[in-house]
Amino acid sequence: MSAEPVRQIVIAGGGSAGWMAAAALATLVPGVRITLVESDEIGIVGVGEASIPPIHLFNGLIGLAEDEFVKATQATFKLGIEFVGWLNQGHRYFHPFGRYGDDFGAAPFHQHWLRARQLGDPSPFAAYSLTTQAAMLGRFQRPGDDPRSIFSTFSYAFHFDAALYARHLRSVATERGVLRREGKIAHVELNPENGHIAALELDDGGRLAGDLFLDCTGFRSLLLGEALGVPYHDWTRYLPCNRALAVPSGKVPETTPFTRSTAHKAGWQWRIPLQHRTGNGIVYSSAHLSDDEAAATLLANLDSQPLDDPRPLRFTTGRRDSFWHGNCIALGLASGFLEPLESTSIHLIQSGITRLLHWFPDARFDPRIAAEYNRQTVIEFERVRDFLVLHYRANERTDSDFWRSCREMQIPDTLADKIEMFRLSGRLLPRELDVFQEASWLAVLLGQGIDPIGHDPLADDRRPTELDRILTGMRGAVASAAQAMPTQSQWIDAHCRAPQLTPGKELDAVW
Numbered sequence: 001m002s003a004e005p006v007r008q009i010v011i012a013g014g015g016s017a018g019w020m021a022a023a024a025l026a027t028l029v030p031g032v033r034i035t036l037v038e039s040d041e042i043g044i045v046g047v048g049e050a051s052i053p054p055i056h057l058f059n060g061l062i063g064l065a066e067d068e069f070v071k072a073t074q075a076t077f078k079l080g081i082e083f084v085g086w087l088n089q090g091h092r093y094f095h096p097f098g099r100y101g102d103d104f105g106a107a108p109f110h111q112h113w114l115r116a117r118q119l120g121d122p123s124p125f126a127a128y129s130l131t132t133q134a135a136m137l138g139r140f141q142r143p144g145d146d147p148r149s150i151f152s153t154f155s156y157a158f159h160f161d162a163a164l165y166a167r168h169l170r171s172v173a174t175e176r177g178v179l180r181r182e183g184k185i186a187h188v189e190l191n192p193e194n195g196h197i198a199a200l201e202l203d204d205g206g207r208l209a210g211d212l213f214l215d216c217t218g219f220r221s222l223l224l225g226e227a228l229g230v231p232y233h234d235w236t237r238y239l240p241c242n243r244a245l246a247v248p249s250g251k252v253p254e255t256t257p258f259t260r261s262t263a264h265k266a267g268w269q270w271r272i273p274l275q276h277r278t279g280n281g282i283v284y285s286s287a288h289l290s291d292d293e294a295a296a297t298l299l300a301n302l303d304s305q306p307l308d309d310p311r312p313l314r315f316t317t318g319r320r321d322s323f324w325h326g327n328c329i330a331l332g333l334a335s336g337f338l339e340p341l342e343s344t345s346i347h348l349i350q351s352g353i354t355r356l357l358h359w360f361p362d363a364r365f366d367p368r369i370a371a372e373y374n375r376q377t378v379i380e381f382e383r384v385r386d387f388l389v390l391h392y393r394a395n396e397r398t399d400s401d402f403w404r405s406c407r408e409m410q411i412p413d414t415l416a417d418k419i420e421m422f423r424l425s426g427r428l429l430p431r432e433l434d435v436f437q438e439a440s441w442l443a444v445l446l447g448q449g450i451d452p453i454g455h456d457p458l459a460d461d462r463r464p465t466e467l468d469r470i471l472t473g474m475r476g477a478v479a480s481a482a483q484a485m486p487t488q489s490q491w492i493d494a495h496c497r498a499p500q501l502t503p504g505k506e507l508d509a510v511w
């Protein structure tokens with residue numbers, strides 16, 4: 001006899017996590033009643049404005065039409081992240097969403113480049129990345145799908161207005177039958193027999209009973225953390241920043257198709273250009289920088305006039321001990337937080353939703369299913385953590401104790417092994433469930449000054465003159481392809497220019 005299916009899903013919280021989950025479950029899980037409770041009075045974090053390419057999979061999953069989504073969220077396109085001052089002051093490098101060069105022979109492309117460099121070729125690795133060259137010229141077009149074309153070698157993501165994103169998903173989800181309940185959760189009622197959540201009690205006297213509960217209540221983690229007591233693992237020893245200040249500023253005439261991350265004395269500043277305004281913020285360590293100094297640094301480094309006062313946010317980097325406990329699964333900030341250096345939070349939400357769909361339970365809630373979900377999610381968080389730690393650890397800045405202590409910190413063995421293997425031979429240790437592919441690791445390892453002392457012997461299969469001819473040809477092809485692309489503004493004008501909004505009044509205008 002088959003087990004009873006899950007019939008009632010209650011989603012607690014209506015930030016990006018809650019509405020992403022609502023839209024996906026309403027689209028893909030048949031025969032369930034989904035209720036989402038959120039509190040306008042509490043509001044959302046609302047600063048998740050940059051994404052990474054797998055977001056296309058999520059948009060595809062829920063059937064979002066891309067141009068409509070771009071218009072509805074005042075989005076721009078993102079080809080990667082420019083890191084300014086991370087290795088040392090004055091230095092910059094680019095982490096592109098796309099590959100470098102074209103593989104030939106038995107060794108991967110970057111091994112041929114390493115060999116050429118060891119033979120004296122001065123060409124930078126970035127010269128082989130169409131994504132990087134296009135980004136530096138402010139160019140954008142969607143990639144092609146012909147694998148023989150150079151225009152298939154890059155990918156892209158989006159910068160979007162986080163509040164508009166949540167609203168857009170809300171309209172998608174409610175159109176597909178999700179019931180929205182305004183109210184504050186006052187108490188979480190547990191089933192005394194099995195410790196599962198039985199219902200959420202609201203401060204207006206309402207009660208939401210369900211089979212499956214998603215905790216999307218943000219940093220509060222009201223269900224998993226508070227009611228079920230699942231502990232939090234603090235990763236501040238690896239990622240020392242614990243505060244942020246966010247401020248919007250005016251739009252700039254020519255938006256760059258990339259996020260910029262600029263390192264400062266005790267942290268870093270983001271700049272995310274949108275169609276109607278620019279998103280900015282500083283992420284810093286309160287042990288090394290006061291809030292006033294952080295605000296002054298942020299405001300002194302804007303490209304345009306601030307539109308508001310900086311908004312403070314506090315966080316502790318880390319993760320919940322488990323993400324799925326009994327009949328409750330936490331998504332988004334309720335499940336953990338890794339600072340936004342590589343724009344991974346929305347991805348982790350998406351990945352949690354996809355994993356939940358893969359392991360969707362029946363009403364028995366067999367703990368073996370939860371255990372596998374948790375195993376995979378822990379690994380995924382740790383992979384992202386390692387990638388972020390690399391940016392801090394491999395710095396050569398001498399201007400503050402903050403950067404010195406990052407250089408000297410003990411790092412996870414998984415990252416230490418990866419760095420050492422790369423230094424030795426330019427090879428990358430592959431890791432299960434790593435959202436960052438080879439090209440991303442190469443960009444950041446090389447960008448942060450990790451210089452391999454050797455290369456793969458299989459890359460010695462070309463005579464130096466032939467190698468030079470191949471590499472020169474590739475650089476030329478990349479440079480001309482980048483020049484041939486339209487600017488981002490031209491592309492947006494032709495396909496997805498959003499309606500003009502007054503920054504700060506976005507939601508009034510749309511709703």
Ligand SMILES: Cc1cc2nc3c(=O)[nH]c(=O)nc-3n(C[C@H](O)[C@H](O)[C@H](O)COP(=O)(O)OP(=O)(O)OC[C@H]3O[C@@H](n4cnc5c(N)ncnc54)[C@H](O)[C@@H]3O)c2cc1C
Pocket residue numbers: 012013014015016017018037038039040042043044045046047048049050051162183184185186216217218219220222244245246281313315331332333334340343344345346347
């Ligand atoms: C400084 C900073 C920068 C960031 N930048 C990025 C980025 O560039 N890219 C990226 O991918 N991510 C980024 N993030 C992360 C991103 O903002 C979040 O992952 C995303 O917004 C999801 O948030 P959430 O839905 O989990 O929580 P929230 O947005 O906090 O939503 C929580 C919801 O729970 C509700 N709630 C809470 N308590 C109650 C209650 N008692 N009763 C009823 N409802 C309740 C609230 O009303 C709200 O609807 C950033 C985060 C920070 C802090």
